[in-house]
Amino acid sequence: MPSLGVQPLCTEQYGSRGARCYLPSPDGHLSCVGDEPGHVGWRSLKEIFMSVFLPQGYPESVSQDYLPYQIWDTVQAFASSITGALATQAVLKGVGVGDQTSTVAAATVTWILKDGTGMLGRILFAWMKGSKLDCDAKQWRLFADGLNDLAIFMEILAPAFPACFTLIVCTSGFFKCIVGVAGGATRAALTMHQARRDNMADVSAKDGSQETLVNLAGLLVSLLLIPLVTDKLQLTYALYGLFTALHLYANYRAVRAVCMETLNRARLRLALRHFLCQGWVPTPTHANPREPLLPEFQQHLRITLGAPLHLLVSSVAEFQQACEGNLRNYLIALNRKAGTVAVALRHGASSVDTIQACSHALLLETLLCQALPPGAVEEEMLQKLQRQLCGAPDGEVWAVLTETHQLLDRLFPRFLAGLVSAGWVTDRNLLGAEEWRLDWTPKDKKVL
Numbered sequence: 316m317p318s319l320g321v322q323p324l325c326t327e328q329y330g331s332r333g334a335r336c337y338l339p340s341p342d343g344h345l346s347c348v349g350d351e352p353g354h355v356g357w358r359s360l361k362e363i364f365m366s367v368f369l370p371q372g373y374p375e376s377v378s379q380d381y382l383p384y385q386i387w388d389t390v391q392a393f394a395s396s397i398t399g400a401l402a403t404q405a406v407l408k409g410v411g412v413g414d415q416t417s418t419v420a421a422a423t424v425t426w427i428l429k430d431g432t433g434m435l436g437r438i439l440f441a442w443m444k445g446s447k448l449d450c451d452a453k454q455w456r457l458f459a460d461g462l463n464d465l466a467i468f469m470e471i472l473a474p475a476f477p478a479c480f481t482l483i484v485c486t487s488g489f490f491k492c493i494v495g496v497a498g499g500a501t502r503a504a505l506t507m508h509q510a511r512r513d514n515m516a517d518v519s520a521k522d523g524s525q526e527t528l529v530n531l532a533g534l535l536v537s538l539l540l541i542p543l544v545t546d547k548l549q550l551t552y553a554l555y556g557l558f559t560a561l562h563l564y565a566n567y568r569a570v571r572a573v574c575m576e577t578l579n580r581a582r583l584r585l586a587l588r589h590f591l592c593q594g595w596v597p598t599p600t601h602a603n604p605r606e607p608l609l610p611e612f613q614q615h616l617r618i619t620l621g622a623p624l625h626l627l628v629s630s631v632a633e634f635q636q637a638c639e640g641n642l643r644n645y646l647i648a649l650n651r652k653a654g655t656v657a658v659a660l661r662h663g664a665s666s667v668d669t670i671q672a673c674s675h676a677l678l679l680e681t682l683l684c685q686a687l688p689p690g691a692v693e694e695e696m697l698q699k700l701q702r703q704l705c706g707a708p709d710g711e712v713w714a715v716l717t718e719t720h721q722l723l724d725r726l727f728p729r730f731l732a733g734l735v736s737a738g739w740v741t742d743r744n745l746l747g748a749e750e751w752r753l754d755w756t757p758k759d760k761k762v763l
Contacts (some may be wrong), residue, residue, distance in 0.1 A: 321338050321339075322347070323336035323337060323338055323348075323437050324336075324337045324338065324339060325337050328560050328590055329506045330371075330373070330375060330376075334349050335348060338456070338660050342443055348397060353361075353541055354713075356373035366741055368524050368525050368528065369521055369523065370510075370514055370517045370518045370521050371398070371514070371517055372512060372514070373484040375511075375512075375519075376511055376512045376514055376518075377509050377510065377511055377518060378508060378509045378511055378574070379574070380509075380572050380573050380574045381509050382507075382575055383522040383569075383572040384572045385522070385525065387565045387566070387568040387572060388525075388568075388569045389525060389529050390561065390569075391460065391562050391563035391565035391566045391569060392425055392526050392529045392530065392533075393529050393532060393533050393536075393557075393559045394539065394558040394562035394565060395460075395463065395533075395562050396529065396530050396532075396533025396534065396536075396561070396571035397533055397553075397554070397558045398464070398467045398555055398558045398562065399467060399533075399610060400534075400537035400540070400541060401467070401471055401540075401541075401544065401551055401554060402466075402467040402470035402471050403648065404474075404541055405470050405471045405474050405659045406473065406484060406552075406750065407475060408474050409474040409477075409480050409484065409639075410422040410425050410426065425480070425481050425484060426660050427493060428481060428484075429481075429484045429485050429487075429488040430488060432486070432488050432489045433488035433489055433491060433492035434492065434495050435489070435538055436488075436490070436492040436745060437493070437495060437496050440492075440493045440496050440579070442497050444497075445500065445682065446743060446749060447503065448497060449500075449504050449745055450579045450580070450746065450747040451579060451581070452500075452501040452504040452505055452508075452575075453501075453543075453570045453573060453575075453606065453608055454607075454608055455497050455500070456498065456501040456505070456570050456608075457502045457566060457570055457608055457609070458497060459493075459497035459498040459501065460498070460562065460563065460566045460664075461490065461495045461496050461557070461563065462490050462493060462497075463490075463498075464496040464562060464563065465490060466488075466490035466491045466494065467487075467559075468485040468555065468559075469484075469486060469487040469490075469556070470484065470487045471551060471552070471555055472551075473487070475548075482536070492624060499727065502522070503519075503635070505516050506519045507521065508573070509578070513521070513592075523647075535639050540554065551579065553730070558720050563679075567608070568686040569623075570608060571604065571608065573603065573730040574599050574600055574603045575603060576599045576738055576739055576740045577739075577743065577744060577745050578670060578734075578739055578740070578741070578744050578745065578746065579744075579745040579746060579747070580618070580624070580673065580677075580746055580747065581606050581607060582599075582602055582603070582606055583670065583673060583677060583746065584677050584680075585597065585606065586602055586734065586737075586739070587606055587674055587677050587678065587681070588673045588677075588685070589602070590679060590692065590729075590730050590733060591678075591681065591687075591690055591691050591692050591697070592688050592690075592692075592725075594692050595733060596733030596734050596736070596737045596739070597729065598737045598738050599735065599738055599739060601708050609708040609709055611618055615680060615684065615685065616654050616655060616656050616676070616679065616680040616684065617653075617654060617655045617656070618656045618658070618673070618676045618677070618680070619655065619656070619657045619658065619672055619749065620658050620659070620660070620669065620676070620746055620747060620748040620749065621659070621660050621748035621749035621750060621751050622658055622659050622751060623655040623659070623693060623749075623751045624659060625755060626648070626655075626657040626659075626750075627648035627659055628648060629648075629659045633648075633713070636713035637713070637716075638755060639713070639717055640717055640720065640721075641717075641720060643657060643668070643671070643672075643720070644660065644661040644663070644665075644668040644670075645658055645660050645661060645664065645671070645672035645675075646658070646659040646753070646755070647659075647672065647675055647676065647679075647716060648716075649679055649704075649716060651683070651704075651709075651710055651712070652718070654678070656676040656679055657753075658672045658673070658675070658676055659750070659751065659753045660672060660748060660752055660753070661752065661753055661754065661755070662752045662753070662754050664752070666741060666742055666743050666744050667731065667742075668729070669740055669744055669746055670741060670744055670746070671723070671727050671731075673746045674695075674723065674730065675719065675720075675723050678719060678722075678723060679704070679716075679719065682697065682701045682704050682705075682719075683701075683704055683705065692726065693722060693725070693726065696722055697722075700715060700718060700719055700722065703715045703718070725754075730759065
């Protein structure tokens with residue numbers, strides 16, 4: 316600490332660590348005064364640990380949910396390492412390790428088939444679902460870990476069914492490669508969310524260091540467990556059940572700890588319904604814990620955002636009705652029988668336009684599938700539109716859609732202002748719009 320009566324020349328601080336000051340010495344040199352001597356050793360060890368395993372500038376350089384997420388992610392990685400070791404032992408036993416009657420060629424063929432089916436699974440899954448992984452990163456992260464546990468269970472069971480061993484192991488490899496795609500992609504999405512100083516590479520690298528340390532700890536524990544469970548199926552199954560339960564619980568807690576400020580459909584649905592019911596927009600901290608992580612059984616409309624025109628209209632008359640009084644950067648159509656809403660976006664539509672278009676689709680979903688609470692915003696108008704949407708003949712639905720446009724024109728500016736003030740990001744979104752874009756001429760413009 317600085318001596319009494321001596322004015323420091325300056326103070327400096329590395330991130331959020333303790334500050335130190337510089338004092339003038341009688342001989343003209345600078346004298347640096349920092350922590351108390353008894354705290355130096357402890358602080359040095361802590362700083363070494365932080366510099367090795369945490370991003371530079373922690374905690375200011377990452378999101379507030381970084382620490383709770385990483386703690387639970389560490390727990391799940393440890394549990395997964397143990398169950399993975401049990402599965403490895405079972406697969407090696409199944410391919411003939413320790414069995415004098417088995418051949419190297421047979422084991423090699425089994426392993427090649429296992430890897431080959433996994434590669435096919437990786438390509439197919441990335442093709443079919445790759446564009447959706449960013450939008451629902453939390454749900455896909457849980458899906459990946461659940462599928463990984465299933466694949467490990469199949470590998471542990473495989474030696475008990477020698478006739479189907481190759482089929483079971485190949486299916487497990489297929490699942491594990493899907494896990495690799497989904498887990499890696501969602502980890503990248505979460506890393507992008509956590510990095511707050513354009514330090515995504517540093518956050519990702521330190522996450523890899525943490526995972527490596529945990530896997531080393533899991534390796535040491537596995538070395539102790541494997542001799543104990545060899546040829547003891549009941550103990551193997553019991554340990555698998557214990558660590559799988561820990562793995563799934565830790566994954567749920569890790570994903571639930573994430574608080575994302577970017578709007579996907581689930582979070583926008585929560586924000587819009589809360590706004591309609593309460594008149595104000597919830598913050599990300601309030602909405603994220605309520606975001607569904609597992610499949611819901613509530614009735615929802617199937618919403619196609621960025622749809623091609625043929626999903627909206629099938630005739631010139633319907634196209635004219637869709638454009639009637641619509642000066643926005645999207646067209647919207649409702650098919651009540653199919654339970655679908657199709658939204659076509661204009662070329663150059665901004666993120667705010669996309670949020671408005673999706674909000675319109677979610678408003679229709681609320682009117683068709685949800686009961687309106689008393690005291691809702693624009694309660695009388697909402698109840699009127701709800702009755703019209705539910706009871707109007709098919710030919711009159713376009714007229715009701717025009718009225719919902721007018722209602723949204725009044726509500727959306729307030730809703731958008733509420734999103735911004737609550738801390739939601741609106742200059743980008745994760746609403747999962749397709750790539751189709753339209754250009755059309757409004758009816759009040761003349762085509763030259």
